[in-house]
Each structure stands twice: as C-alpha cells, then as structure tokens.
Amino acid sequence: MLNKGLTEIRFHGRGGQGAVTAANILVVAAYKAGLWGTAFPHFGAERRGAPVTAFARISKRRVRVRSMIRHPDVIVVLDPALPKLVNVFEGLRDDGRVVINSPKRPDFRGPWMTCYVDASKIALDYGLVMAGWPLVNTAILGALAKAIDFPMKHVTEGIQEYIGGVSGRKNAAAAEKGFSEVVCVE
Amino acid sequence: MLNKGLTEIRFHGRGGQGAVTAANILVVAAYKAGLWGTAFPHFGAERRGAPVTAFARISKRRVRVRSMIRHPDVIVVLDPALPKLVNVFEGLRDDGRVVINSPKRPDFRGPWMTCYVDASKIALDYGLVMAGWPLVNTAILGALAKAIDFPMKHVTEGIQEYIGGVSGRKNAAAAEKGFSEVVCVE
Amino acid sequence: MMVLNIKELPQEKYLLSGNAACPGCPEALGLKYLGMALDDKVILVVPAGCSSVIQGLAPGSSFRFTTLNVPFASSDAVAAGLAAAKEVVGEDAVVIAWAGDGGTADIGMATLSGAAERNDNIIHVCVDNEAYMNTGIQRSSLTPYGAWTTTTWTGKKERKKELPLIMLAHKVPYVATASIAYPTDYIEKLRKAASIKGFKYIHLHAPCPVGWRFDPKYTVRVAKLAVETGMWILFEAFNGKVTISPFSRPYQNKERRKPVTEYLKLQERFRTMKPEDVKLIEKMIDDAWKTLLKFT
Amino acid sequence: MMVLNIKELPQEKYLLSGNAACPGCPEALGLKYLGMALDDKVILVVPAGCSSVIQGLAPGSSFRFTTLNVPFASSDAVAAGLAAAKEVVGEDAVVIAWAGDGGTADIGMATLSGAAERNDNIIHVCVDNEAYMNTGIQRSSLTPYGAWTTTTWTGKKERKKELPLIMLAHKVPYVATASIAYPTDYIEKLRKAASIKGFKYIHLHAPCPVGWRFDPKYTVRVAKLAVETGMWILFEAFNGKVTISPFSRPYQNKERRKPVTEYLKLQERFRTMKPEDVKLIEKMIDDAWKTLLKFT
Amino acid sequence: MAVKPLTGNYAAAWAARRARVKVVAAFPITPQTTIVEKLAQFIERGELDAKIIRVESEHSALAAVYGAAAGGARAFTATGSHGLMYMHEMLWWVAGSRVPLVMAVAMRTLGPPWNIWTDHSDAMDQRDTGWLIMFAEHNQEVFDELIKMFKVTEDEKVYLPGIVNLDAFILSHTTEPVDIPDQEVIDSFLPPRKQPYVMKAGNGLTMGNIPKDLRENMEMREDIFRAQERAKRVIEEVDEEWYRLTGRRYGGLIECYRCEDADHYIAGVGAWVGDMREAVDRLRSENGLRVGLLKIRYFRPFPREEISKWLSNAKSLIVFDRSVSPGSAGPLFLDVVTHTTLAGLRLPIKNVLAGLTGLDVTYEDIENVVLKSVGEVEESGTFRNFIEWHYGGEA
Amino acid sequence: MAVKPLTGNYAAAWAARRARVKVVAAFPITPQTTIVEKLAQFIERGELDAKIIRVESEHSALAAVYGAAAGGARAFTATGSHGLMYMHEMLWWVAGSRVPLVMAVAMRTLGPPWNIWTDHSDAMDQRDTGWLIMFAEHNQEVFDELIKMFKVTEDEKVYLPGIVNLDAFILSHTTEPVDIPDQEVIDSFLPPRKQPYVMKAGNGLTMGNIPKDLRENMEMREDIFRAQERAKRVIEEVDEEWYRLTGRRYGGLIECYRCEDADHYIAGVGAWVGDMREAVDRLRSENGLRVGLLKIRYFRPFPREEISKWLSNAKSLIVFDRSVSPGSAGPLFLDVVTHTTLAGLRLPIKNVLAGLTGLDVTYEDIENVVLKSVGEVEESGTFRNFIEWHYGGEA
Amino acid sequence: MSDEVKQVLPLAKPMEGVSGKTGTWRVTKPVFHNDKCVKCRLCWLYCPESVIEIVDREDAFITINYDYCKGCGICSDVCPTKAIDLVPEGE
C-alpha cells in the first residue's frame, strides 16, 4: 500500500483512548523508515468517551498537503463499538483497508479489506490499562503495520522513542503482538 | 480689517485666564454678525499660570482651513507680563494689530498697530474675579472688536449667550468698557 | 437561612441533555441549578470557557437561557450594558455574567471590579474549577497552592487568590460562596441575589474531574469534601456582613473538619504535594476561617 | 516604626525643576520623595497619567529615574517583565510601577491583581489623586462619594473603592498607605518595600489642587486634614498583619479626629454635598477604621 | 433648528442626544473626553433620558454599549487612539454579532511617544473589523453623519456597527457654528431602533456558540462583506433623505470637489480635506492647474465604483495618507490603487505620507506637493516616487 | 542535529529554547496553548534557563515580555486570535519603542461565533503595527523562522519586533519531522542579544515621554517604515547564513515555486501554500497549465520588488486570501495589486477569498479555481470577477 | 454584488442533543435497582445531564435516559443505598 506514494489514514477512537498518540507514533516510525509522515487530530471539544478522529499521512516524499483527509486509504478503529455509533467508513476508498480492534471478525462488509485484532485483550495481557481502560493504541498500531506493509521494526522503535521506559517496552511488545495476531479478510 | 476675507487671530494668555473662552465667544459673535468663525486652543499640558495660546479665524465664507495659524493678523494679549516671557509677536503680519491688556502704552514697538486697554482694572471694577484673578477676557474682547472693526453689538450678545445670567451681563458690560477705553496707536 | 427541600425544586430543564459537557461536569451542574433557581427570567452573558463549549454546536444550543457569548475579558461590562438596556426599555430580566475562574479573577478582574464598584445591577457567578479548563488545564489565579496544571508541572507555587474576600472588600450588596455539592444552598443564594438591586457576587466551587484528575463519579464527593475539610467555606454577606451558611457552620469548629488529605488524595493534581505542603494548606484553611469570621 | 528626621533626607533631586507639573502638584511631591527614598536604584514604569506629562517634553525629561512609559493598562505586567529580566541578567534594580488611581484601580486592576497574585518582585505605587486628572478630572473608582468631577456633575454616587483593603485581601508581602503630607513615613515605607522580595503595594494619597478645586498652596494642608479627620488612614501590613502608622495612631480614637467638614470645605469638588452626605461620610470613616483594625 | 457654536466633540454629544440614545458608556481619553463629559452632563441634568455607565476601560466601554445594543437599546460610545486599540477585540466581536451601534472616534496619534495630536492610524487600523468607517471634515459633518450613521447601521440591509472619525483638536476641540435640528426633526428622520435580534429573557436565543458547519460560519463573514456592499446604497439614500430634511448633502460615500473638468486629482480623508479644498482653489486660480479633490467620506465600505468613475479621465492622482502601514504604504493608498486598478484605470498614482503624529499641514504644503508632483507627471508622464514622506512646514 | 516529530507548537517552543530566551510570558488560547505548556515544562525541568511569567491576560503577556526585552533580556511570547486582538494595543507600543521581541501567532478565526480553526484575519490585522510579519508553511519553517526572527529583529538595521504565524491545527497541532539543530549550532548563529537601548537603573533614560518636536515624532514613524525596508536585505542575508549552517533556505521574503517558465500565477501565505504546491504540480502535469506559485513568506515588509520581478511576464495572477477586509477586499490582495501596479505591471489579477473561518480547502479546490479562472483569462484576457468567494468542497 | 438581504447570523436555538446522542460517550453504565431505592431523589438532583426522571412507578422510582446519559457515575456515587450500579458499557 505504501508504494502508491501517499497513504492517508484516519483513526477512530474515543476521547482518552489515544488515537492521536497512535497517529503521532506512526509519524515517528515513518521517519525511521525513511518515509515522511504527518499526523493531526480533528480537534474539537474532546470529551472522555466521546468519539474522536485523528489523521495521518505517510509518504515517500515530504507531505505538503494540509487539507482534511476526505478519502482515506485506511481507517483504524480503536473501539469495537464505534462502527455502530458513527459512520467510520465515510469516504473510505474502495481499495482501502479497515483495521479494527475486535475480538472476532466484524460483521460489517464492504469493498475494502478488513483486518481485525483483539487489541483490548492484548492491552490487558500486557498490563496496559489507564483509569480502567485498556490502552489499545499500540496493539492496533502493530496491526496497522501488518495491514499496510509498514516495517514493524520501526513501529516498535517509534513506540519506544515516543513513550520511553518500561511502559514503552510493554507497548512495543503489545504492538508486536498486534502485528502477529491481526487477521485480514477481503 | 474684516474686509480682507479671512482674519486670523492669536490669543495669548495664561492657563486659567480664559483665552480659549474669548476665542469661542468671538465665534459666537461672528455668527451673529453673519460671519463664520472657528476657534481652537493650542492644547498641551495647560497648567495654571503657564503661558497658553488660542486661535480664531473670522471670515465671510465658511472657514475650511484647519492648519495652525502661522501668520496672524491680530494678536491678543491677556496678560501684560507675557510679552516679556514669550515671543507673542512671532509671525505677526506687518499690517497686523496687537491688542493688549496694559494700563499704559506698552513699550514694545513694531510695524503693527498696537491697541491697549487696562482690562485688569475693568475686570476688577465689574467684580469679575475668580480665585483672586481678574477675568480679563471679556474686557479685552471689547477692545479687540474696536481694533478690528467688529460690530460690538454682536460681541455683547455673544458674551451673554455664552456666559448667561448676571455674570453674562457683567461681562458684557466689561466688554463695552473695553471697547470704549481701548487706545490704538501705530 | 432556610434550607430548601429537594421536592420543592422545579423539574424544568434549562441545560438540555445531549450537551457538550464532559461526563461528570460541575459546570453542567451549576447551570442545571441555575435553571432551577431562576428559570427563564435569566439572560446569561458567557465569556470564553467551558460553558461556552457546553452549549454545543449552533444552530442548536443546549442552553434554554437566553445567552450572549462574549469575549473573555468583557462579561461584566456586557452584562452591565444589558441590564441598563433592560432598565431603560422597562423589561424584566436577571442579567447574569457566568464566568469561569479565569474569566472572573484573571483577564476579567478589572471588569469585575469595575462593575462591583459601580454597583451595576447584575449577578456575577464565578464558576470556579480552579484552572483554565477549556484550553486544557492551565493555572489561574484561583488554582490552589500545590496543584499540578499544564503550566505548573511541579505544582503551583502561589496561593489561591481569595476572591470572595476581595469581593467582600468591594462592599457590594451581596457576596456569597456556594458549591455544586449543595444545590439547595446555591439555589437560594441565586434567588436572593436576584431579588437585590445592584451588584451581586456568587462564587461557585466546581470540582472538575478532567482538570483535577479524579474519576468523574466523584464530582459531588470532591465538592462535598472541600466543604467538610473547611477548604471551601459556604457563606453569604449582605453589605459586608458575613453569615456562615448552614452547611459550613459545623466546620467553624476546627475539630469537626475532616482531614484535608481526604480531599487532596482523591485528586491526582495534588499528587506531587509533600507533607509540608499539606501543613501549609492546613494553615491556610485556619487563616481563611479566622479572617472570614472577623466579618461575621 | 521609627520616624525619619528631616535632616537625614538626601538633597539630590530626582524630579528636576522646570517640569510640567501644575503648581502645587502632589504627584511631583510623590516623585520628589521617591527620589529621596531610593535614588538611582529605581526603574519607573509609568502608565498614562499626570506623571507621564510631568516628565516634560522629549528629548529632555524632568525625571532622573530611568523611566519607561507604558500603555495605560500595562504597568504591573511591564514591571514584572522588567524585574524578571533584571533577575535573569543579574542586575540590581527596584522596579516600580508608578500609576495613578485610574491606572491602578480601573483599567489596570486586572494587571495589578495578577501581579499581586503571582507575587512579582515589584513595588506598585498608586498615586491617588482620586480622579483621572490627566484627561481633565473624570471620576475613577477611587473618587470619593459625593465628589464632583466632569463625569459626575452632581457628585459621585458610589463610594471610593477601598483598594488598600482589597490589596490586603490579596495577601501580598507588603501593603502600606502613605500621604504626601507625611514624607518621612512614606519614604520609610518605600525603603522597606524595596528591601522585601515579592509584590509590594503602596497607596499614596495625593490631593490635587486642580481636580479637587482648592488653592494650590493647600496641597499639604488638605493631605494632612485627610489624615487628621481619619478619612485617610496611614498603615502598613506585612503579610496581612496591619499596623497603624504613628501619624495615624491618634485617630484610632474617634474623639481625636478633626471634623470631616474641615477637610471637605476646603475643596470645591464637595460643594454640592448635603448634610446627610456628610453623615454618610462620617459613617464610612468609622467603618473603615473598624474594618482595618480587625487586621491589626 | 438652532445654530450653536460647538466643538466637534460637543457636536458628537449633541448627535447622541438628538438620536435619543438610551445607553452611553465611555472611558475618557484625550481628545475624546469632552464628548463623554458633555453626555454625562446632559444625562445628569435630565436633558437626555439615558443611562450612562462610567466604565473602567475602553474594552468595557464597547462591551457595555454592545450589551445594551444587543439588549435592544440605542447605544453610543466614543474613544480614540490607545482607547480604540484597547477595545480593538470588541470591535471584531460587535461586527461579527451584527449588532448596530455607533461610535465616534477622535483620531489621535498612537504612542510611544505619548502624543495627543491627530493621526489617522487608529482609525485606519479598524478597517478589517467589519465596521462602517467614515471620516468627517468639519463639525457639522460630525453631527450630521453621526445621526445618519444610526440610521444606516440600523437598516436591515446593513445591521453593522459604524464609526464616525473626527480629527483630534482640529475638529474635536475647534469651535465653529453647527446647526442642530430640533428634536422633532430628528425624530421624523430616525425611526425607533431596529436590529436583527434582541437578547431578551425567555426568548432562548443563543448568540455566538460554536458553529457545527464551518461553511455557515464563512457565510457569516461573507454576509458582512455583502452588508458592506449593500450599505453603499443605503448611505446614499440616507444622505438624500437628510438633504431633503436639512438642505445638507454630502454626496454619499464620496464628494468630488471641482472635479467636473479636472485633470489631476488629489484624495484624502478627514479634516485636512478642508485645507485641500483651499489648495485646489488656489492651484486653479494661481497656477491654472485643473485639480480635483476626491473627498473620501466612507473608507468602509470603500467607494470602489465612485472613485473609479471620477478618475476615468484623470491624468494623475495623489493620495494623501495621514497614517502608514510600515513595510508597505498608506492604508488609503492601498485601497485606492487596488480599486482603481481593478476598474481598469491606469494612471500615475502617488502616495504622500504627511501630517502623521499631528505634524501641521497647510494648504501651501499641499499646493507645493501638487505643483511639484504634477510637474513631474506633465514632464515625464509619471511620478518620480510613488511613496513620499512630506514634512512640509517652513523649515 | 536531531530530527524530532513535533507539532508546529512544539517546534515553536523548541525555537524559543534554542534561542535561549530569558523571559517567557504568555496566556493560553487554543490553538497556541501547547507552546506555553511546553515552555513551562522546559523551564520547570531546568532544560531552559528562563523565567516564565504566567500572566493574567494577553495584554499583560506582551506587556511583560516587552518589559523584559526593554530591560535587556531576550523574550518570547505566543498567542493567536482573540488573544492577539486583546494585546493589539501593545503591538503598536512595542514597535513604536523599537524593542526587538519575537512572538509566535497560532492563527485562528475571530468570533463570534467561537471557532478555533485557522483563518488569517488575526495575523493580517496586525499589518499596520510596525512588526515584521511572516507566515510559515510547515513546522520546520516555524522553527527555522523563529530562530531567524530573533536574529533579524535584533539587527541594528531593523530593531523591530517580529511575528511568525502558523495556521491553527494544520500546523499548530500537526506532528511532522522537524530538524532541531544542536544548541551549539544555534549559538554560533544567534549572537547575544542586541537592542538600541536598555532600561537600566541609574542610566536615567526616559522612553516615551511627549515629544517637543512633532517633526521628530513623525520621523520616528518614518524610521519604522525605513527599518522595514532595510529589513528586507537583512532577512535575505540571514536566510543565506541559515542555509550555510543547515542547508535550508527559503528565498528570503518570497519563494517562487515553478516560476521559471510560468504563465499564470497564484499567490498565498501560510500552510495552505503546501496544498497550492500540489495544485500547481497537478495543473502542470494533468492540465498542461504552466502555473507558478508565489509563496509570500513575509507580508511585512511586503516584498514589493521581488513580487514584481517574478510577475513581469505573468499572464494572470490569482491571490488567495484567507481573510477579508469587508467593504474592500482581501488584505494580501490589496498589497499585491497595489505594489504590482506601482511596478508598472498590468495583468489580470483576481482575489479568491477561501478557507475563512477554517473551512477546509483542498488542492482540488485550488485546481478548480485556477482552471476556471485561467480559462476566463485565456478566453477573454480578463477575469470575470475580481473578487470571488470560494467555498469549495464537494457540496 | 447582490443586493438581496439574507442575514447569516451567529444565532442558535435551544435543542436537545446538539452534541449528538451523548449516550454513546458512555464507558460505564448506571443501572438502577428499584428494590434498594429509598426515593431520596439525590441521583435526580445531582445528575449533571438531567437524564434521570422521577417516575415514581411501582417498578421504578426513577428512569435513566440512556440516549444521553454519559455514564459519569455521579448518581451511583451519591446514592445513599447504592441502588445504582455502575457496570462497564456494552457488557
């Protein structure tokens, strides 16, 4: 997927789940992989639990474009319940990908490829919990890497640089797990 | 003098002496006389006792010009001591007039006509005193009217309109006195 | 002061459901009770702050109050103008400047103090969540000593400005403190304020789960603890004469106050506090009571 | 507090002769004594007001103090920045925001209150001539009840904002009142303030012959009467603890105060006052003393 | 009708009185101060039935009259210079709210150094805010335009606030005869206040919360732009109506003085237009130069069409600015050049920057500039400099 | 050298850190807030040896850094939108004082209604104040230009304060790789602070009292005008020096992208210049249109000479404004038209008003506008409208 | 320029759900148990969303409008008898 030059990604999560962090880490990873990346939140009144979006662009060239992403190549869904609440597929390209935190194959269908992973379980397994919530954003980053053929090594490096310390290592491990456990179906 | 179209007058007084009021009253009088007038202070930090200036323009046509008066036709000096303190004659036209509050013929000389009147005495005679100072501005207005052939009737009307009441009448009387007592010498 | 009974409170909603407040928001509570107190007699003047966001997105609004949003530094002056207009056109209205701690005590301080001195006929409600929440938890002059914010990473070094005291010193007809944990008290104070002509000041303590870092279910608990530890004193003052309000009266007696740590420990913003800081806070509480009681 | 002897005062002039102050100007006196107190250690920050005019016309200045003129609403913030700069570059300076009652209590109130709360290392001197004199005698929040100004033709209807009390409520390290009639007291207070780190507030009573409408020869007399009638109370407070200054001490005792009419009658601005207004003022004086003494 | 000798400031106060404003709030600043003082007096004497709020700053002054106006009362304030800068944020807000409101601005130099004399920087600085902005030439115009401004701003085609600018001292403190029509005359001219909405207890209106749809928000900006365009005709109509009532007419957005046969033009705003008239007359009579004068009355809306109409046969134009945008040129010049260029005009245009910080400018100064500059054009078809700082005077 | 993924705001905070600012004072406002938060963190962690003053308003923010800068310390602040409006008075004062000082402005829509998205009205509104004003396209430029701005403003040929503008969210909150040179590198580039005078106890300097001679005061205004002109060369030299140090160069006041052979031009400032580049590339590759892009980096001083040089053979120009002066046109447009006209250029110029109040603008939108408009020019030699509001999008 | 007047104003009218169905924000869900309820109304009083209605039926003293309940949990915390449980949303 990265070969097409510019890959546009939209993250869906809930306020407090770390969608913006995921997008940022992707930029770090991209830079390590010799790519250029930009990440930006869709800012608004971000409230705990409320659906939020974040965006990232990954490209071989410096990314110059600043406008909103209207036709993402990839959507990443951090919360299994979100597709029922908001139209996460809006604008998604037919040849796109959906990467979703879900314990089982989700029942929505579309022309895109769907990759799912039980990121919540992974997070809990690795002790990644804050205020009662599983921190799923790194596990799902691993899954995303798989889905778009992004070099996993740089993802784990990126996570460790961004988060640091013990927590960084745990998160990197969760990402590895996400990478290895994700299942993609057409 | 008023025949030349535009007459430019500069008043010299001290902070608190009413030079600006004199200029304003002249505008009222001018309007009553079918003339146009504008009056403006040279604003600054006006301090009690400090030398101050005010300006007036009298014209048959509406006065459009707003710039400072650099070459007055007439200067009016409310305080006999002022010529010693500031150059009251600056820019005065050779064919101009000086109207000054002075008990006797002043000893300065110049190409202009000099009109003097003991305005302080008139003010005291008419009980025009404030905070120990004689209010000389109306007496000197009378003298000015004489000096520039300005219809005295309108000056007294102007004074009464501007000041009003008993005080207005006293001031008008002082102006009449100034008109009748002024002495002009070449 | 008579305490209202819950059953007497109206059911009408003035802050509508589906608004943009965070879960557990104290400002939402403050607005809800405001509606209960004064219903549609109110015109709200709201400077920038969480309460401007809580309204949700136009062309809809979650406020049933007539509401004029205004620049951050302007609320009391706008309110004064509005109140003047209502007076000259002969319309009834309770004009309320509804401002956060920032809009009240910082950028709005000159305007507040000016309206107080002129005795403009408005109520100013300071909804005090002790930081600039709308911009993401920066310190304000009403942030308490020791609290973490995103501009005081190691805890605030200065004490909370004692604004109720400062407003008392302005000698306005009515000054009161209130807390979102004691709605009946707050509602009565609002009603009293509305019945008085001139400048009225109500300072509403409003613990914010987001900025103070506690579980949103504890909003009311934290607010209560503030009163029970004596950190926040409920009182009212007519023309400068102070009366401690019923819910705070027990805590005049220092012995009956709960340990302040019970209040502090629920809040992550105080996690960097050292024991000596806690001592200092205890002393501040004592001092505040002492000072206030001088005016009773 | 020890009272200085006149002979100990320095002869150096910091306000030069030939300045633009009106005859009998109290601000000129305030500046003169400031020079006596702190000489060339001072950097003055001066917002708009008579003191910006008194400097006279550039390229000359009647001030020998290093002086930064600043916008009307900005003095304490500029001073705070200057003081911070001096601290980081390691230079000694006593940074003083020198503002009128308008620049202090009205447009500058938020800035003042902000600097106080942050405890910025500056002295704020409020040179209080009880109106906006520089623009021609308009009322300020510090204009007293009943005074004529060009925006209160029939006398001001609101009371003078009690700013010293308000600053006390800010709990800053040092608050003092002073009067141009008691230069030694004022000079000592300035020196004390300069020796303390943090925010210091000095409120200087400055009767203005032009705005209060009295003969300029009475500037000192009027200022003295303010103290002797108990209208103006000289005190100082370290960390909120008030001490009545020696020159005011006699007037704690109401009996020893001169009748307030002696003060009022010298000033034409009070000429429209009625006997009941005078009563009201007497009551205000009593109240002010009572309140202040609570903090001793 | 009564002709009174009034300063520009008193003319402004009288206009507010005759407009029956209901709420006044203002903060003193030289040279505006006497406007507020006079209004305070009118009110305290019971001659004007209004409330005055003696606010603690200009930000609050505009905030207070804004609150009053939003609440349905005709409201007025006045300021200038630093006062205008201090309330600058509020100007944006008021226009964005579409609340009609009228303000007099006594234009004065911005510091440092402190300086109380006239300079147009403060007024020009407001040109993006959405307010209608007009410049008066004399005290009668101050009065007339303030009255008319109420009517224009309260027209449903406009619903924007408006400023009438008067130069420090040379208008604000200059006394000259001003005709103040009787109250009934003004009442017949100025209908009761209208505005697009009123903040009223119980009507549940919310003004200013975050928009869901940014497109709609941008349309609000465009609507302000359109309202400015629509205001042009309203201004002209109101000018005509005023003429029928008082016999005084100013030409709407622009007056062109002695333009019928003019070759060369000068343009300016504010009080020195009077001196420019004098200069034009003299250049014609003494130098035989056919000079016309564009008196730009309204700067916002900018008289794009009118100006280009007058200039279609012009051989040159000199724009006098009494302020400057450092790093570029005079604000008036920027607008004039742009709009004449868009209209397809191609003529030598020159910017003379003069009278800033209150430096006195005489008609002789103007004559000298014109003589020299027009000489250049007649000689070479163009000006030697496009931007010239002129200090004039006899020095 | 270290490349860090940073938001525009963090890049700004890093620039202040690398410039070794000594005093910071700021007041939070979305979207600027994280600049101050980060600086507070740097300082509290001891990573930056500076004092931070947590002021109670923006007026005080600029006042405090002004005091610090006047006192001899390198100082920094940041704001945007209403914050910038609230400190507007102070901007005039700082420039008038000739005290160098640097500010980052996160540009955001002005209310009402409240709206946090990008719009250039706040930045453009400062154009008369005397400040240097530049617009960054991306986060690297935010960092680079802030560092360079310190050097430019502290150059004795300039001694004026300066602003670096960054668009709300699309720069301020967008993370992308930014190269942050090591401290020693910056130290070698940025000399210790210089300024024309320092307020120091004992030196008896008075700044800002009333001038005796108005001529001198007017000369001060002219000197600001001249300093802006002089700044042009300084900006170019500093750009070159930066290039030698870092390999990054931006072309001084202006960059012309794909202009060598261009027929038609578009011009703009700020972050959407990135999208314009994309549009230009596509218009060339897909539509065979030779379009060039004028990226105007500095709006003050306005690149009068450079812009006209590039446009000498242009067939048309479209100026994109993300703000408007109601009653006239876009601020950028006003400057561009004026200065190209003065340079004797005569080409169809059009103003597209788009992206106001944060409305998203895509490169497709830009392409569409250009295709349609250039079509008009090629057909008729001119544009159909000179001012066009463009809402774009798919709706 | 068009002369047609159609003001676009920054106004809004009261409306429920302007921030959407905020019940979707819920992470934990309050569940009411009538049997434990002592009808004190505190939950009703303190619910910041005003989504608790006093119905005073036999089967339920109160109801919760889950369309807008944000799941803050205040009702549960203030309930003197723990008649409101907080359970993870979606379970």
Add this chain to the structure above:
Amino acid sequence: MSDEVKQVLPLAKPMEGVSGKTGTWRVTKPVFHNDKCVKCRLCWLYCPESVIEIVDREDAFITINYDYCKGCGICSDVCPTKAIDLVPEGE
C-alpha cells in the same frame, strides 16, 4: 529606499527646565523673611518644585530659585512661623 541606519528613537535624557522657565507661570510669589525663620526645613521638604535650597547663611537660611518656582504657595502655607509671604507676582 536608503539603507543608512540612523534610528530615531523615542528617548529622552534628564534635563532641567524641559518645560521652560516655569517661574514664568507664577501668579503669586513666595518671599522669604529670614528674621522669622526657625530653620525647620519644612518649606524645603514640601516644595514640589525642589526650588528651595537650604543655604544656612547668616542672611538667609534658605533661597528660592525663582527661575522655576511656580508660586504654588505651599512653602508659605507649611511654614510654622509664616516666614514666607505670598505676594502677587509682578508687584
């Protein structure tokens, strides 16, 4: 545009008499009488213009610099022995 650097700055330096010889403002003039003087220095202390100098000579304890004395009269008012008279200026 010239490239020459010559800043014109809003600065001033301390100088006596920047508002001119302010003695000319005088309406009344203070006249000192040495015989009545008790050397209390109050006139020196309270003179707002700082134009009174303590010379402590036999013939005069103080002198007044009339170049700048504005004639406010404070010295006369504060003098405990009325050793300073106020007379109308010019008489």
